[in-house]
Amino acid sequence: MRLDLMYESFFKIVEGVPLTLQVVSISTILGIFLAVAVALMRISGSKLMSLPAYYFVYLIRGTPLLLQLYFVYYGLSQFEFIRESILWPLLKEPYWCGIITLTISTGAYSSEIIRGGILSVSKNYIEASGALGLSQAKTFILVTLPITVRQALPAYGNELILMVKASSLISIVTLMEITGIARTIISKTYAPVEIFLVAGSIYLVINFIIVIFVNLAERRLGIEKAT
Amino acid sequence: MFDVFALGPTGWGDEMLMGAVMTVLVSTSSLLLGITIGIVFAACKLSNFFILRAIAEVYTTIIRGIPELLVIYLLFFGGSSAVMYLAKIFGYMGYIELNAFTIGTIAVGAISGAYSTEVIRGAVNSVPKGQFEVGKTLGLSGYSLYIKIIFPQVARIALPGIGNVWQITLKDTALISVTGLVEIMRQSRIAAGSTHEPFIFYTAAIILYLLITRLSNIFFDSAEKKYSKGYVSKDAL
Numbered sequence: 001m002r003l004d005l006m007y008e009s010f011f012k013i014v015e016g017v018p019l020t021l022q023v024v025s026i027s028t029i030l031g032i033f034l035a036v037a038v039a040l041m042r043i044s045g046s047k048l049m050s051l052p053a054y055y056f057v058y059l060i061r062g063t064p065l066l067l068q069l070y071f072v073y074y075g076l077s078q079f080e081f082i083r084e085s086i087l088w089p090l091l092k093e094p095y096w097c098g099i100i101t102l103t104i105s106t107g108a109y110s111s112e113i114i115r116g117g118i119l120s121v122s123k124n125y126i127e128a129s130g131a132l133g134l135s136q137a138k139t140f141i142l143v144t145l146p147i148t149v150r151q152a153l154p155a156y157g158n159e160l161i162l163m164v165k166a167s168s169l170i171s172i173v174t175l176m177e178i179t180g181i182a183r184t185i186i187s188k189t190y191a192p193v194e195i196f197l198v199a200g201s202i203y204l205v206i207n208f209i210i211v212i213f214v215n216l217a218e219r220r221l222g223i224e225k226a227t
Numbered sequence: 228m229f230d231v232f233a234l235g236p237t238g239w240g241d242e243m244l245m246g247a248v249m250t251v252l253v254s255t256s257s258l259l260l261g262i263t264i265g266i267v268f269a270a271c272k273l274s275n276f277f278i279l280r281a282i283a284e285v286y287t288t289i290i291r292g293i294p295e296l297l298v299i300y301l302l303f304f305g306g307s308s309a310v311m312y313l314a315k316i317f318g319y320m321g322y323i324e325l326n327a328f329t330i331g332t333i334a335v336g337a338i339s340g341a342y343s344t345e346v347i348r349g350a351v352n353s354v355p356k357g358q359f360e361v362g363k364t365l366g367l368s369g370y371s372l373y374i375k376i377i378f379p380q381v382a383r384i385a386l387p388g389i390g391n392v393w394q395i396t397l398k399d400t401a402l403i404s405v406t407g408l409v410e411i412m413r414q415s416r417i418a419a420g421s422t423h424e425p426f427i428f429y430t431a432a433i434i435l436y437l438l439i440t441r442l443s444n445i446f447f448d449s450a451e452k453k454y455s456k457g458y459v460s461k462d463a464l
Binding site: 058059061062063064065066067070071074075076077078079161164165166167168169171172179182183186187190192193196199200203204207208 | 288289291292293294295296297300301303304305394398399400401402404405412415416419423424425426429430432433436437440441
């Protein structure tokens with residue numbers, strides 16, 4: 001075990017942390033909006049809305065993220081009309097392709113979590129707020145949404161960790177985040193075990209911090225841990 | 228537009244299908260390795276020895292907390308030297324190189340092993356306590372108790388969970404393409420590069436993955452139905 005190499009590479013790999021966090025947080029925030037929209041479409045009751053949402057989720061959950069990334073980054077740029085569209089400044093950048101792909105992916109996965117949360121809200125609450133004279137929109141915002149957040153939070157915590165892990169794939173389209181830098185150092189020094197331990201610990205620390213925050217939020221919202 | 232998928236030397240149809248076969252092969256061997264690892268570590272997690280529980284806990288926490296790609300890089304760059312190191316202990320001095328299939332199977336197997344551990348542990352825990360007690364009362368040894376009474380029930384309860392692990396494993400094998408194993412992902416990259424038609428080949432790859440997912444869903448559903456014979460489903464109660 002070469003401790004000096006581990007010490008040295010730690011400072012290099014840590015430089016990738018901001019990019020990882022940035023990509024994860026931008027796509028997570030954008031992904032929530034997509035997820036809520038897809039979840040609402042799924043439970044809307046109209047086939048015209050729910051079927052496209054169903055197939056979207058099926059498509060994203062049934063294919064590897066790496067393939068989705070290649071599809072967005074290489075596949076779309078093949079077409080003239082995309083290269084001339086207003087989206088091209090975004091689609092030619094690996095950075096934005098990574099964010100788009102991760103947003104779509106987390107949007108699909110989280111929509112299932114949110115859908116489960118919404119469906120778990122008891123019919124009695126909806127009826128009660130109707131009886132109190134709340135409009136449908138008000139019922140959704142004041143009653144359904146807060147309960148959904150409580151229900152969905154534990155599963156959403158897992159999704160956040162999956163996002164941190166998934167963000168490592170953007171290193172394959174040349175972005176130098178944690179895994180990208182780690183890979184470069186491995187191929188230079190040929191010390192896979194040492195670099196793996198350093199990069200792996202950084203990921204574990206990030207995920208550990210996420211778990212702490214999710215647990216705090218759960219406690220604050222009064223969610224009882226299932227033991 | 229579709230002549231790029233012609234079979235034989237003029238098109239990529241047969242190569243893509245071979246890629247799909249390779250994906251299924253490497254996913255299946257990874258899943259089998261993963262289930263084996265899962266049984267061992269689930270036994271560790273349920274054991275009375277603190278050390279064994281701690282080892283299993285560390286393993287599942289690490290694998291589930293770090294990116295799959297890092298695990299694959301570790302084995303891709305370090306796998307051969309680790310095996311040579313072990314071989315040296317047993318007196319073999321030659322050069323050993325693991326092929327991409329073996330490395331991929333070990334890497335994805337280690338990942339799916341962590342998920343299988345949780346699935347199997349959960350399944351063992353959900354076997355009613357009475358089953359263990361009755362087995363002991365009948366005078367069965369630990370071995371026969373587990374093999375004859377507990378294991379068949381665990382297998383039945385774990386089946387849907389293993390179906391989910393299969394889904395994760397199948398998708399994780401796409402990452403092995405970075406080590407050069409020619410499965411669906413790698414093959415569609417090669418084809419896309421040589422024909423300058425990335426869109427159509429990545430679309431073909433998407434369809435192949437969805438097809439495998441669909442077929443394996445049918446398989447797991449019918450297996451579930453088969454092994455649930457004689458049990459009342461929870462919905463009916």
